[in-house]
Amino acid sequence: MGLVASGAWYFTLGFIEMKICFKVIIALLSLAFTTHMAHAIDISGRAKISDGDTIEIGSQVIRLHGIDTPETGQRCALPNGKTWPCGKAALEYVKELVADTQVRCTGNEFDEYSRLLAICETGEGLEINRNLVDVGLAWAFVRFSDDYVAQERDARAKKIGVWQYETDAPWKFREARWQVAQQTAPDGCPIKGNISRNGQIYHTPWSRYYNKTKISLERGEKWFCSEDEALKAGWRAPFN
Known part of the structure; x- marks a missing residue:
């Protein structure tokens, strides 16, 4: 009888401890979720376009979460052996989406270049990230997110x-492009820091303006080893 009572007692204690543990876990998860939501950043306004997956609202540069569009200087292959300006097409498509509308972007983290990683919508509620993948003008950036893998699969199947x-x-x-440009750049630093009437603007080797841009050290222009270095020195990416 004593053994049975003792066993029942330990069972009851164990059950109570499990309930307490469960409540603590739920409380912690709830706190984490609340904290996560509290740090969400919501930005709205007219957008300026750097390239197909990078925009700027006010003073905040925003990188579209989960996708990667062709670079502005990139051309894509066609079945007939020719190429087409897919990077420029992605850029112009985004320009058209955001023209004459307020853009709303929501995100809760920044990348190494201080760009807000966000999901953005037009004033009509169209999600820009998803739509670019839907129409075949962006890859799902699976290195960082698998959010748009299904949309990429559909676009692949349609061959668009x-x-x-x-x-x-x-x-x-x-x-x-980086590897090629490094071979001739001073100290292997191929980013061009240009000074023009539009300000201090840097051009990466994949920029469509890269080959046209000449650097004059006498005018205060510079070569940079990384985008981060250029940004910290006061240069910005070009608007297109």
Whole structure:
């Protein structure tokens, strides 16, 4: 009898401890969720366009979460052996989406260049990130997120946009251009820090203005080893 009572007692204690543990876990999860939501950043306004996946509202540069569009200087392959300006097409498409409308972006983290990683919508409620993948003008950026993998799969199946024929993903395009430019750049630092009437603007090797841009050290122009270095020195990416 004593053993049975003792066993029942320990069982009851164990059950109570489990309930307490469960309540603590729920409380912690709830706190984490609340904290996460409290740090969400919501920005609205007219957008200026740097490229297909980067915009600026006010003074905040925003990188569209979960996607990667072709670079402005990138051309994509066609089945007939020719190429088309897919980077420029993505840029112009985003320009058209945001023209004459307020854009709302929501995100809760920043990348290494202090860009807000966000999901953005037009004033009509169209999600820009998802739509770019839907129409074949962006890749799902699976290195950082799998949010748009299904949309990419559908666009691939339809063979639309960048999926008309096998072509380099933007990250491979950037890497190849960087390696080539490094070979002739001073100290292997290929980013051009140009000074013009529009201010201090840097151009990466994959920019469509890169080859046209000449650097004059006498005028205070510079070469940079990274975008982060250029940004910290007061240069900005070009608007298109």
